[in-house]
Amino acid sequence: MNQTAPVLEVKKLSKQIGKRKIVEDITFEVQKGEIFGFLGPNGAGKTTTIRMLVGLIRPTEGMIQIGGYPLQDQFIEAISQVGCIVENPELYPYLTGRENLEHFARMMTGVTDEWIHEIIRLVELEERIDELVKTYSLGMRQRLGIAQALLGSPKILILDEPTNGLDPAGIRELRAFIRKLVHEQGISVFISSHILHEIQLMCDRVAIINKGKIVYTGPVRELVHEEETRIEWRLDPLQSGVQVLKELSFVRPVEQTEEHLYVYMPLDRIAEVNEQLTAKQIKVTGIRPVQATLEDLFLQLTGGETKS
Amino acid sequence: MIGLVYNEMLKMVRKKRLWVILGILVILIPIFTYAQAQTLERAAKQIGTSDWKVVLKQQIIDQQNRLTSSRLPEEWKAFIKLNIQQQEYYLKNNIDPTAPGAPTFMRKFVEESVSLFLPLLVVIIAADLVSSELSSGTIKLLLTRPVRRWKVLLSKYISLLFATSFIVLSTAILSYLLSGVVFGYGGWDLPVLSGFQEKNGALLTEFVHLMPQWKYLLMAYGLSWLACITVATVSFMVSVLVRSTASGMGIMLAAIISGNLLMQLSPTWGAIKYFAFTQLRLTDYLSGRPILIEGMTLPLSIGVLGAWSVVALITAFVSFSRRDVLA
Ligand SMILES: Nc1ncnc2c1ncn2[C@@H]1O[C@H](COP(=O)(O)OP(=O)(O)OP(=O)(O)O)[C@@H](O)[C@H]1O
Ligand SMILES: [Mg+2]
Numbered sequence: 001m002n003q004t005a006p007v008l009e010v011k012k013l014s015k016q017i018g019k020r021k022i023v024e025d026i027t028f029e030v031q032k033g034e035i036f037g038f039l040g041p042n043g044a045g046k047t048t049t050i051r052m053l054v055g056l057i058r059p060t061e062g063m064i065q066i067g068g069y070p071l072q073d074q075f076i077e078a079i080s081q082v083g084c085i086v087e088n089p090e091l092y093p094y095l096t097g098r099e100n101l102e103h104f105a106r107m108m109t110g111v112t113d114e115w116i117h118e119i120i121r122l123v124e125l126e127e128r129i130d131e132l133v134k135t136y137s138l139g140m141r142q143r144l145g146i147a148q149a150l151l152g153s154p155k156i157l158i159l160d161e162p163t164n165g166l167d168p169a170g171i172r173e174l175r176a177f178i179r180k181l182v183h184e185q186g187i188s189v190f191i192s193s194h195i196l197h198e199i200q201l202m203c204d205r206v207a208i209i210n211k212g213k214i215v216y217t218g219p220v221r222e223l224v225h226e227e228e229t230r231i232e233w234r235l236d237p238l239q240s241g242v243q244v245l246k247e248l249s250f251v252r253p254v255e256q257t258e259e260h261l262y263v264y265m266p267l268d269r270i271a272e273v274n275e276q277l278t279a280k281q282i283k284v285t286g287i288r289p290v291q292a293t294l295e296d297l298f299l300q301l302t303g304g305e306t307k308s
Numbered sequence: 309m310i311g312l313v314y315n316e317m318l319k320m321v322r323k324k325r326l327w328v329i330l331g332i333l334v335i336l337i338p339i340f341t342y343a344q345a346q347t348l349e350r351a352a353k354q355i356g357t358s359d360w361k362v363v364l365k366q367q368i369i370d371q372q373n374r375l376t377s378s379r380l381p382e383e384w385k386a387f388i389k390l391n392i393q394q395q396e397y398y399l400k401n402n403i404d405p406t407a408p409g410a411p412t413f414m415r416k417f418v419e420e421s422v423s424l425f426l427p428l429l430v431v432i433i434a435a436d437l438v439s440s441e442l443s444s445g446t447i448k449l450l451l452t453r454p455v456r457r458w459k460v461l462l463s464k465y466i467s468l469l470f471a472t473s474f475i476v477l478s479t480a481i482l483s484y485l486l487s488g489v490v491f492g493y494g495g496w497d498l499p500v501l502s503g504f505q506e507k508n509g510a511l512l513t514e515f516v517h518l519m520p521q522w523k524y525l526l527m528a529y530g531l532s533w534l535a536c537i538t539v540a541t542v543s544f545m546v547s548v549l550v551r552s553t554a555s556g557m558g559i560m561l562a563a564i565i566s567g568n569l570l571m572q573l574s575p576t577w578g579a580i581k582y583f584a585f586t587q588l589r590l591t592d593y594l595s596g597r598p599i600l601i602e603g604m605t606l607p608l609s610i611g612v613l614g615a616w617s618v619v620a621l622i623t624a625f626v627s628f629s630r631r632d633v634l635a
Contacts, residue, residue: 017632054452057632080454090445094322103318106311107453148449 005068007032007081007156007188008053013062015048022048024212026062030156030188035178037203037220038192045212046192047087050160053190054084067155080108083154085162089145093134097125097144100133101151108152116151123147123177139170146177156188157181163198175202196223197291210298223297230254231270233261234286241282248273262290312455312463313470320433320471323440329429329475333482336425337417341487344413360404368395387516394499394518401497409495410488411521415528417483419595422532423568423588426479427539431560433471434543436553437464438628443551447633457629465544465621472540476533480525496522502594524594531590538584538613539564545620548628564588578603584616 006029015023023045030036040046051057053064055071064071069078091100105111120129123143149157163171181187193199199206200220208216235241242261245251255262277284371388441447450460499518543560550556567585580586581604593606
């Protein structure tokens with residue numbers, strides 16, 4: 001197998017259910033050792049795409065290659081390279097964590113007891129592993145879900161909104177864990193989310209999907225223009241302040257509410273703008289950089305028109 | 309494959325369904341035993357004498373008298389001779405035919421439960437085998453392994469065959485052990501009449517013969533096993549096609565009960581013989597109970613059941629290996 005070949009290659013993938021095209025003409029590649037984000041709002045078609053990637057549903061059109069093997073024609077070889085969680089990690093509640101892992105290990109070749117042991121240690125479930133899964137908390141289930149995905153020593157991990165239902169600490173933990181996996185085992189990770197910030201923190205590259213179509217593929221760094229940050233201004237009086245800001249060439253107003261104004265502008269020019277406002281007798285009661293959301297991103301990508 | 313079947317058996321056991329079934333048997337068999345004992349007691353009272361040997365001797369003499377009649381057709385004579393033979397065996401071996409042992413209860417129990425009770429137990433296991441994985445979402449983890457879908461399904465079917473056999477076997481063993489407390493554990497060698505055939509509405513007795521009870525029991529439980537396998541296979545298909553376990557179970561119960569009802573209500577309507585669940589009473593061919601549906605024979609009944617099983621299996625496998633898993 002070619003070393004430089006992408007671990008996951010998707011070409012012109014489409015899925016139609018009934019008359020609706022749920023996913024249309026999706027193309028992307030995930031390289032070795034890369035964390036690839038799959039970003040899209042609710043109902044964009046993320047889960048549907050992932051179901052196709054792991055062979056749960058048949059694409060209407062298009063091709064999927066995993067580790068160089070076409071998924072449709074060489075299912076066994078292709079799927080052996082994949083560990084996945086689709087939507088929630090549904091395990092058997094009436095079995096213990098260990099029994100669940102052993103259950104899935106029996107469906108693969110070459111999973112040793114030592115490896116199962118190692119994985120349990122990796123996801124830090126040693127203490128509760130011999131208890132029934134129905135007694136687990138959501139976070140523990142997520143970790144057990146990841147453990148079962150790692151059983152076959154996959155080349156690529158496909159995770160569908162893995163942070164769903166986790167608290168901030170749990171999310172941070174998961175992020176660190178995924179980084180460690182990529183770092184130590186050289187695994188690639190394909191991760192879907194509807195939260196831009198999450199993808200920004202975790203991923204190297206991203207594909208953004210909306211209404212079944214990819215609207216952007218590229219490095220996460222280039223996603224949000226770093227020279228332009230979203231800033232919240234609280235001004236008094238607001239209207240005259242808005243006038244002042246609008247006259248500045250490097251400021252792009254985005255949204256205005258009752259008491260504040262959101263604009264895009266370079267961070268390092270805040271002081272300068274502040275001075276100008278004060279000079280014109282406008283009180284600045286608050287300045288705050290705001291994390292861009294997926295909505296903002298769509299605005300940016302579509303050049304200001306609102307989506308749908 | 310062995311690993312896969314082991315997985316399925318493990319889940320079946322841990323879901324505790326098999327224990328529920330054993331529990332049902334352990335509770336119901338003593339009730340049936342008690343009912344049977346009551347019936348026998350009442351029958352003994354009606355005859356008037358408590359000495360069964362006197363009754364038996366009188367019956368033998370009566371039948372011998374009928375044999376001397378010259379107008380009796382030959383095959384009737386043969387049948388009566390068999391009857392006498394059976395009763396002489398009872399006398400010689402000191403067996404009270406009205407106070408049967410546990411094996412006789414086993415026989416009666418399977419004959420009565422083959423068309424409804426046993427199928428219901430089988431449905432409890434079979435109906436959620438696939439649908440539970442669909443509705444709980446575990447199917448996604450099951451089908452994203454390096455195993456072909458048909459193999460996953462086959463492992464489930466094999467474990468279902470094991471479970472069905474286990475149910476039939478437990479019914480046999482439990483009905484023997486539990487009823488023996490009241491009826492005693494003897495009676496395996498008791499001669500039983502079998503080999504009745506029906507033609508044009510008349511009972512043919514020319515093939516009737518005596519058979520030791522243990523042999524009869526083996527055949528009766530074998531035939532019930534066949535009936536149960538058919539029920540299991542059809543439920544299996546329903547479980548693949550219907551996502552909700554409750555609906556699947558409902559569909560199967562409705563089908564089995566209508567099979568029983570149809571057989572009672574409209575046995576002359578020829579088409580119902582092609583409906584699998586009117587054909588479950590295979591043991592009737594052994595016991596000589598009049599077959600309600602006209603023109604049916606044992607091979608025909610087994611043929612209908614077999615055809616249903618094959619079609620159900622093909623439907624299940626084709627649907628399971630093709631369909632989109634949107635659970
Ligand atoms: N079985 C189905 N039949 C018809 N439409 C479906 C089916 N499953 C999903 N859809 C539709 O496909 C679209 C995409 O669904 P999908 O679950 O892939 O979205 P998603 O990106 O995963 O969203 P979320 O962030 O909410 O998980 C939705 O509009 C949904 O209504
Ligand atoms: Mg989703």
